[in-house]
Amino acid sequence: xxxxxxxxxxxxxxRGFYFPSCEIYSDAPAGFWEYxxxxxxxxxxxxxxxxxxxxxxxxxxxxxxxxxxSKSVFxxxxxxxxxxxxxxxxTKCGSSFRAxxxxxxxxxxxxxxxxAEQEIKALMKKHNLRCPNCNGEFGEVSKFNxxxxxxxxxxxxxxxxxxxxxxxxxxxxARVFKTMRGRLPLGIAQVGKSxxxxxxxxxxxxxxxxxxxAEIEVFCNPDRLxxxxxxxxxxxxxxxxxxxxxxxxxxxxxxxxxxxxPNKLITYYLALLVEFYDKTGIDVKRSRFRNxxxxxxxxxxxxxxxxxxxxxxxxxxxxxxxYRSDYDLKGHAITSKQxxxxxxxxxxxxxxxxxxxxxxxxxxxxxxxxxxxxxEDKQHDDRVVLRLKPYLAPILxxxxxxxxxxxxxxxxxxxxxxxxxxxxxxxxxxxxxGRRYRRLEEIGTPFAVTVDKTTMQDDTVTIRYRxxxxxxxxxxxxxxxxxxxxxxxx
RNA sequence: GCGACGGUCGUCCAGUUUGGUCUAGGACAUCAGAUUGCCAAUCUGGUAACCCGGGUUCAAAUCCCGGCCGUCGCACCA
Numbered sequence: 218x219x220x221x222x223x224x225x226x227x228x229x230x231x232r233g234f235y236f237p238s239c240e241i242y243s244d245a246p247a248g249f250w251e252y253x254x255x256x257x258x259x260x261x262x263x264x265x266x267x268x269x270x271x272x273x274x275x276x277x278x279x280x281x282x283x284x285x286x287s288k289s290v291f292x293x294x295x296x297x298x299x300x301x302x303x304x305x306x307x308t309k310c311g312s313s314f315r316a317x318x319x320x321x322x323x324x325x326x327x328x329x330x331x332x333a334e335q336e337i338k339a340l341m342k343k344h345n346l347r348c349p350n351c352n353g354e355f356g357e358v359s360k361f362n363x364x365x366x367x368x369x370x371x372x373x374x375x376x377x378x379x380x381x382x383x384x385x386x387x388x389x390x391a392r393v394f395k396t397m398r399g400r401l402p403l404g405i406a407q408v409g410k411s412x413x414x415x416x417x418x419x420x421x422x423x424x425x426x427x428x429x430x431a432e433i434e435v436f437c438n439p440d441r442l443x444x445x446x447x448x449x450x451x452x453x454x455x456x457x458x459x460x461x462x463x464x465x466x467x468x469x470x471x472x473x474x475x476x477x478x479p480n481k482l483i484t485y486y487l488a489l490l491v492e493f494y495d496k497t498g499i500d501v502k503r504s505r506f507r508n509x510x511x512x513x514x515x516x517x518x519x520x521x522x523x524x525x526x527x528x529x530x531x532x533x534x535x536x537x538x539x540y541r542s543d544y545d546l547k548g549h550a551i552t553s554k555q556x557x558x559x560x561x562x563x564x565x566x567x568x569x570x571x572x573x574x575x576x577x578x579x580x581x582x583x584x585x586x587x588x589x590x591x592x593e594d595k596q597h598d599d600r601v602v603l604r605l606k607p608y609l610a611p612i613l614x615x616x617x618x619x620x621x622x623x624x625x626x627x628x629x630x631x632x633x634x635x636x637x638x639x640x641x642x643x644x645x646x647x648x649x650x651g652r653r654y655r656r657l658e659e660i661g662t663p664f665a666v667t668v669d670k671t672t673m674q675d676d677t678v679t680i681r682y683r684x685x686x687x688x689x690x691x692x693x694x695x696x697x698x699x700x701x702x703x704x705x706x707x
Numbered sequence: 708g709c710g711a712c713g714g715u716c717g718u719c720c721a722g723u724u725u726g727g728u729c730u731a732g733g734a735c736a737u738c739a740g741a742u743u744g745c746c747a748a749u750c751u752g753g754u755a756a757c758c759c760g761g762g763u764u765c766a767a768a769u770c771c772c773g774g775c776c777g778u779c780g781c782a783c784c785a
Contacts (some may be wrong), residue, residue: 231718231736243775244758296785304783308710314708314782361708363785380785406717416708416783424784515785537785598747620744647738649748667745679745686746 221529248418248426258611275405284387293552325595378412402437422580429579436570443481452486459505503527521533603661629668
């Protein structure tokens with residue numbers, strides 16, 4: 218049973234995972250969505266898992282930077298120059314086209330990325346290009362920048378909302394490296410919001426104008442990309458590599474020996490990423506690393522693998538893994554006139570670090586997890602079950618009195634107040650017990666504790682498992698430890 | 708951004724063709740009470756919607772214009 222987009226969407230709206238922003242107003246713009254109570258819980262737990270399995274596992278440093286950044290940052294990063302598309306609009310029917318691609322397609326003539334609007338216009342005139350839809354005349358060539366600009370202070374000084382979180386990491390690199398006594402290779406990580414003025418935002422969390430990223434920038438010495446002692450931890454991890462059509466399954470070790478991945482450093486992080494996603498509950502057998510072709514890659518990337526997951530609406534990119542070389546540090550060094558070279562203690566040489574990044578889309582990941590965990594149980598009246606991992610479930614345990622008589626409800630409340638400081642609990646006494654179980658499993662709650670008459674005699678409760686619907690009896694005093702164990706804590 | 712289609716309780720839908728008991732109906736969900744007491748039970752009662760703005764008309768959920776949003780296709784996607 219594979220869930221589809223509509224079912225996930227319905228669940229999200231009905232049960233408070235996410236919903237459109239500003240929906241009570243008719244001028245609410247597209248591409249903005251908010252997380253409701255269940256979604257926030259799940260998102261926070263996803264981020265905590267990311268910290269555990271990537272940041273802490275690899276000894277990375279995490280920072281939390283500003284969302285508004287000065288214009289110079291984006292001059293240096295190339296976003297002011299490159300994060301724009303030349304667009305041309307038909308004066309007759311209003312259709313718009315990417316001017317550069319259209320010219321190349323029709324004439325074979327190469328259009329340079331940095332070509333000015335007038336030059337592009339001249340080229341179109343020279344070849345007498347007209348609208349392919351209605352043969353109408355094209356208007357002016359304009360450049361559309363995907364960054365949101367903001368005006369700072371009374372003089373409205375030009376600045377931008379960051380289009381990717383990683384620029385903060387590059388800008389802060391020198392200070393963090395020095396003050397944290399960094400050694401190469403060093404991962405610096407950040408979770409936060411980024412903003413892109415998408416032309417056509419669509420499909421709720423999948424293409425947003427304001428979205429969450431979890432980014433990791435690994436700073437490394439380009440001459441030592443195969444010196445990676447930690448690699449042995451992941452050498453047997455299966456990587457599914459693809460050129461966009463077929464998928465090859467190899468171990469991390471084989472990927473290198475067969476030349477499918479360029480070096481140990483990159484391969485190590487790709488493997489960590491798969492291990493992380495496996496723990497989110499996403500079916501990694503339905504994932505792949507797609508090796509991007511030259512024209513698909515971002516302007517800063519020299520090697521790029523997209524981590525993609527198969528969903529009901531096709532392959533979905535969750536993480537962009539880019540080898541950015543020294544593109545960013547070099548850009549910031551030139552623009553800021555600062556020196557970003559560091560001493561690599563292993564070689565006792567000064568080096569301008571290269572960067573390999575794992576740029577993760579959190580919102581898309583949340584969607585993919587929901588879809589992969591959505592399950593309709595045909596055996597039991599098509600009950601809807603979100604089979605979330607306990608450590609990602611918005612509610613870990615429901616606490617239910619079998620009935621609200623004979624003090625069962627007081628007892629249940631008491632158990633709830635003992636557990637609620639350590640776990641996400643939910644007390645519910647309304648309606649039939651079966652209905653309450655169904656409501657809990659629909660939002661992915663893995664456990665339900667039920668207080669019945671036996672509880673009043675011997676202080677035991679039943680604990681019910683979401684996936685099997687089986688119950689067992691345990692002592693109230695063992696609940697705390699039991700739940701800790703279920704979360705994988707020690 | 709272009710085109711096609713659409714937008715009614717939390718969700719899904721009926722009602723629009725032919726403007727008039729529509730004071731907007733149903734199902735599911737939800738809330739309260741009763742009953743039951745371990746898997747969406749039953750009964751009773753309740754909350755809750757015509758996307759926004761303008762126009763036509765005695766009268767607009769219904770017709771017209773504009774906007775916004777959604778789905779799909781094209782284009783775009785660091």
